[in-house]
C-alpha cells in the first residue's frame with residue numbers, strides 16, 4: 001500500500017480539487033447522519049403528540065437533507081472527474097516518453113504485452129482508485145467514527161453492542177489485504193501475458209493462417225485465459241469472503257442491539273424515538289462498513305498497478321556520459337591501416353564534423369567488443385576485437401555468414417546498443433561522447449526488416465529527417481526507386497500505408513525504408529541488406545541511383561549478394577564476431593576461401 005504514495009507527484013497538481021472533493025464527501029456523509037437525529041425528534045415529538053404540521057415540517061426537512069446529500073455527492077464527482085482523467089493522461093504520457101528513451105536492450109527483455117497492459121489497464125485501475133477508494137476510505141472512516149460516537153452518545157450499552165465487531169473486522173481486513181495484494185499481482189501480470197499473446201497473434205495472423213495453426217493458437221490462448229479466470233476467481237473468493245464477514249458480523253450486532261433496544265423500550269427505560277434514531281444511525285453505517293472490503297480490494301489493485309507502473313519508470317535511462325580522453329588518442333591500429341583520405345561531408349549538409357586534427361575521419365571501430373545483456377554469461381561475446389576503418393566518403397560492404405554478427409555491428413553505429421569494450425568514432429569524435437540525438441542526426445539506418453508506421457507513405461519517408469522539404473522527399477523516393485509506385489497509390493504520397501505498412505509489398509516497404517534512410521542526406525549511412533526483397537531488375541535500378549548517394553556518404557552496407565557488394569569500395573569479412581579480412585571484392589574473392597564460398601552461394605546451398 002505504501003507504493004501508492006509514489007502517485008503524489010502526479011496527483012500534486014490537482015491536490016486542491018481532490019482535497020475539496022474529499023471534504024465535500026465527508027460533509028455529504030455527515031449530512032446522512034443528521035437524518036436519524038431528525039427522525040428521533042419527529043417520532044418523540046410531532047408523531048407522539050399527533051402534531052400533523054410538525055410531521056410535515058420534519059418530512060420536508062428530511063427531504064431537504066436527502067437532496068443536499070445527493071447534490072454534495074454529485075458535486076464531489078464533478079470536482080474529480082476532469083482532473084483525474086488528466087492525471088491518468090499525464091502518467092500515460094510519462095510512461096510513453098520513458099519507453100521511447102529506454103535502451104533497445106530493455107525492449108529486447110520486456111514482452112510488449114506487459115508494457116501495453118501497464119499503459120492501459122493498470123492506469124485505469126489507478127484512476128479508479130483516485131476517484132473512489134482514496135476518497136471513500138477517508139469518508140467511510142470519518143462516517144464510522146462520527147456514527148460510532150453518535151451511537152454511544154444515544155445509548156452507550158446499545159452502542160457498544162453494535163461496535164463490538166469493529167476490532168475483529170480490522171484484523172480480518174488486514175489479513176485480507178495481504179492475500180488480495182498477492183492475488184491482484186498475479187492477475188495483472190497474467191493480463192500482461194495475455195496481451196502479449198493477443199498482440200503476437202494479430203501481428204502474426206498470416207503465419208497462423210498460412211500454417212493452419214489457428215486451432216493450436218486458440219488452445220494456447222484458452223489455456224492462458226483459463227489460468228487468468230482461475231486467478232480472477234481466487235480474487236472473487238477473497239472478496240466474497242471479506243464482503244460476507246463485513247456484512248454478517250455487523251448484521252448480527254445490529255440484531256442483538258435491536259433485541260436489547262426493544263426490551264429496553266418495553267421496560268420503559270428507552271424512548272421509541274431514541275431506538276428509531278439509534279437503528280437509523282446504525283443502518284446509515286451499514287454501507288460504509290460493508291464497502292470497506294471492496295474499497296480495500298480496489299486499493300490493493302491500485303497498489304499493484306503502481307508497482308507495475310514504476311517497475312518501468314524506474315528502469316535507468318541511458319545517459320550520454322562525457323568521455324575524458326582526448327578523441328583520437330586511444331585508437332587501436334585499424335584494419336587496413338588508418339589511411340586518411342578526407343572527403344568533404346556529403347554536400348556539407350550536416351553539422352557535427354568538428355574533427356580533432358590527429359584523429360582519422362570516417363567511421364572507425366577500435367577493438368570493439370559487444371555482448372548482449374541477456375546472453376548467457378559463459379557465451380562468447382557476439383563481437384570481439386572488431387577493428388575497422390571506413391574512410392570518409394567510402395562505402396564498406398560487410399559480409400559474413402548468417403549469425404556472424406553483421407546486424408549487431410551495424411546496430412552499434414546509431415547507438416541502439418553501446419559496445420561493451422573498445423570504441424567507435426565518427427569523424428574522429430568518440431561515439432559515446434557525441435550524444436544520442438546528435439548521433440541520430442548524423443547516422444541514418446535502413447534495416448533488412450523494414451518497419452513502417454500507420455501513417456502516409458510520405459510521412460514514413462519524412463521520419464528520416466525533421467527538416468526535409470518536398471524536394472528532398474522526391475529525391476529520396478527516386479534514389480529508392482519508390483517514386484513510381486508511390487505516385488501510383490490512390491492519393492500518391494498522402495496514401496496511408498496501413499498498420500506496419502502491410503498494405504504494401506515487401507519490396508515496396510523496403511524501398512520506402514531506404515528512402516527514409518537517405519532523405520536526410522546523412523553523413524553516415526548504415527544499410528542492413530536493404531535490397532534483399534527486390535527483384536533483379538529493380539535492384540539494379542536502385543543500385544544505380546544509390547551509387548550517387550554513396551559516392552558522397554560514409555557507408556557501411558551489409559551485403560549477402562555480389563550485386564550489393566559491388567556497390568562498395570571495399571569489403572570487410574566478419575567471421576564469428578571478428579573482422580578476418582578487408583579488401584576489395586576481387587582481392588577477397590581471390591585470396592579468401594570463406595569469402596569466395598559466401599559469394600558463390602555454396603554456403604547458402606549447404607544450409
Ligand SMILES: Nc1ncnc2c1ncn2[C@@H]1O[C@H](COP(=O)(O)OP(=O)(O)OP(=O)(O)O)[C@@H](O)[C@H]1O
Nearest residue numbers: 108372374375382401402403404405406407408409
Ligand atoms: N537481442 C539479442 N539478444 C541476444 N542475442 C542476440 C540478440 N540479437 C542477436 N543475437 C545473437 O547475436 C548473434 C549475431 O546476430 P546478428 O543478427 O548480428 O547476425 P547476422 O550476421 O546479422 O545474421 P543474419 O545474416 O542472419 O542477419 C546471433 O547468434 C544471435 O542469436
